[in-house]
Amino acid sequence: MKIMFCGDIVGRAGRDAVVKEVPRLRRELGLDFVVVNGENAAAGFGITAKICAELHEAGVDCITTGNHAWDQREIIPYIAQDKRLLRPINFPPGTPGWGANLFQTPRGQKVVVINVMCRLFMDALDDPFRALDAELSKYALGRGAQLILVDVHGEATSEKQSIGHFCDGRASAVLGSHSHVPTADGWVLPGGTAYQTDVGMCGDYDSVIGMKKEVAMQRFIRKMPGERLSPAEGEGTLCAAVVETDDRTGLAKSIRPVRVGGRLAQTA
């Protein structure tokens, strides 16, 4: 089967790119399942129920998040009742919402999405490796689940790559988010897991990680609180990776990048 994972949606530019392009890409690429990371969809900070609805309307099956999951307080009751919106699985016990969910496609394929967060240069959540090990142990790849996708939300490339190798052969794909920059290192690991350090944000790249560049840049220079950060408003680029898997094994056959619209070099 074929799945697409789009990275962190940043503000309106990112939402517009996703809403516009996902229906077309689903059709043209023959996608069976679409996941997006929505942690910055609401003006750069968090996500709302309304935005979730808008994304599902456009053909998004599952929304993952990360360190910005809770920026909009209104999402807390929502995430506690809609399992299509995930938060990293390694938040401590008692955290609202879920870190993984099993979905079924119209064609009857079972798809598991796991959202996990790294710790290096980030908040000290629970051990992502043990959390993944526990969750992956629940499924038999290729039988109980045709496809298992891990969104690894993290800062350090070393930790993300370690998680990729850790899951190699047990997940169909380990795809990164959080850096807001697409990496060009998509490949299928020796055990059959597709890996890419980051799929990149969906948003305006004439910016600082999706936010207006002047204000963001001044924070580094002036070391004082400045104006509030807000998303850049130029045309967004949808950034994603498409992974094709073998339904019998659940392992990846290929991974390729998607970049549509906005500033970055477009993929075919």
Added chain:
Amino acid sequence: MKIMFCGDIVGRAGRDAVVKEVPRLRRELGLDFVVVNGENAAAGFGITAKICAELHEAGVDCITTGNHAWDQREIIPYIAQDKRLLRPINFPPGTPGWGANLFQTPRGQKVVVINVMCRLFMDALDDPFRALDAELSKYALGRGAQLILVDVHGEATSEKQSIGHFCDGRASAVLGSHSHVPTADGWVLPGGTAYQTDVGMCGDYDSVIGMKKEVAMQRFIRKMPGERLSPAEGEGTLCAAVVETDDRTGLAKSIRPVRVGGRLAQTA
């Protein structure tokens, strides 16, 4: 003119890729100048005089470094007398070596290379923005210098992008290193500066940032000192960006990625 910047060389796999491919790429792409980041060339930690010689022999004009600059103590006297080997410019006054140098190509073009290090999630060096401002003020792009390349060695994508925008119109290219992963966001900023968050390492990508994956992964899992890290020994990928500039203005006409050999998808 045309310049190529290759990211952090990690160990023998990285050195082999550079030594093998740079002569061919110089010729086939018509490169006028080649810069590599060599901070991990010596078994993953630092660089030696012997390796510098080997790289120059292969057609490397300038070597930059970063946080690993000093891992091999023998480099300290060397860096203090050979200005083809740079260390980040924003080390405090009194640090051996130079952070920038002006080179002249055989065709008489003046090329300035500036090496700078970010601070977010890294050591607190001097302000990289003020250091760049001071250095860039010395040259008139297009007249005193036909090309100015900045190697921005950093962890956080936000800081690297801020530095890109800060230099926009004043440097020919701002190209990132340190993450050891190539990004797919190369583009020419509005002011004419080519930018890419990271050009990626030269090394074996079946690894954790170039080091053997088992040992590197265990450090995240076990939280105890383990075996010493050493470079992965599979075939390396040379990762680089090629920037073409207009000699009259010094601004970029294009930027494109180069990935040759090893695990990653190859560029044409």
Added chain:
Amino acid sequence: MKIMFCGDIVGRAGRDAVVKEVPRLRRELGLDFVVVNGENAAAGFGITAKICAELHEAGVDCITTGNHAWDQREIIPYIAQDKRLLRPINFPPGTPGWGANLFQTPRGQKVVVINVMCRLFMDALDDPFRALDAELSKYALGRGAQLILVDVHGEATSEKQSIGHFCDGRASAVLGSHSHVPTADGWVLPGGTAYQTDVGMCGDYDSVIGMKKEVAMQRFIRKMPGERLSPAEGEGTLCAAVVETDDRTGLAKSIRPVRVGGRLAQTA
């Protein structure tokens, strides 16, 4: 002469302790000069012009700050015109306000107060060592200035102690703030500078660094944004160090702690 430095005032409990005790301590201890760190005076976050007036009214001669200097935006125009309110000297050039000031006591003694911030585990300001070196070079201790006090606002004990030794013999006292806990390591360094890693906060110690303990504790446990932090409201302890110096040399003769009111063991 005799100077007292009180650590970070946290909210009303801290302000009340200072306003109540400083007049009495000035009198009973024969203090010539009183400095307080006020960075958390306004409900835990920053300081206002009104609070500055209240503190000066109570006999405070100089107010220092730290990373919370700018939490209340209204202080920016104020700090730019009243040199009795300092911010760390190693903010980048162009930052409003001053990092050091020379005062004159009623008895004609010249007192220099320097506010500096550390970098380890904190924001990457300019080098505190070079900033101190430059500022200290302006004064001849014992002649141009009878007393030089450095408020070193920092997290890591190693960096604060390094700054103490760096200033040894050039300042009368290097006294720490920011940790909100008094240390018991006050002594006169070999070169004659009184040193204490932290003088402790002025606030309610039945708390988490002055803030209500339940909410503060839950942030570590739940890893989600919770209720807004607000200062604990029990009786505050005034925490300070008193340094006695020799007016001819400007060097310290003694340093002793002051703890009055609230939860902590009281000093005589």
Added chain:
Amino acid sequence: MKIMFCGDIVGRAGRDAVVKEVPRLRRELGLDFVVVNGENAAAGFGITAKICAELHEAGVDCITTGNHAWDQREIIPYIAQDKRLLRPINFPPGTPGWGANLFQTPRGQKVVVINVMCRLFMDALDDPFRALDAELSKYALGRGAQLILVDVHGEATSEKQSIGHFCDGRASAVLGSHSHVPTADGWVLPGGTAYQTDVGMCGDYDSVIGMKKEVAMQRFIRKMPGERLSPAEGEGTLCAAVVETDDRTGLAKSIRPVRVGGRLAQTA
């Protein structure tokens, strides 16, 4: 009963202070149990079996550690078989050694020592709050255990205080280590737990956290690797806290500081 906890022993100066003073203090203060943190006992880095023997010989009942636990590799087999040497309890499952142990005094009192490590500005171990909750649940304070001591090894005062309040009423004492500076905030929390943010190192205070000051200071100034750090060699101060508890409830009646020898102001 009466227990003494001495903070991080740094090198020979610290060992000498402990070996010299502990026998006398045991006798004069009528101590029932003595715990020391030994993580820097071996030339500043880790601890050896020989040093453990030396400390036990001097009357130390239990040795705790922290982030430096593993600096000397030879300790790994030792810690796996001698439960008088602890390492933080929140290392991941599978880590050699124990994080807590129940001891029995000659008079038959049961003493539990728990060693735990914080995470803020430190490595991302498992959640210290959940680890403490699980361990504390095993004992009934005052019945199953007459005294429970927690060595909280941490950097941030906020996290250490949060752990103090979290254990309030469930442990006899929560005493801090790692900062290498004694704090003056020892008090009995409302629920009956004695608390002190840090008991301070045992070592030479004319230093940077126990290490020779020139080399340590240069690391902050030069930002390059320098000479290897080694312990300062002046006379050490033994820094500790003595807690007296009620054997029936296990709660604290008092806490007071001990500082003997070396540079710091001595306690009576």
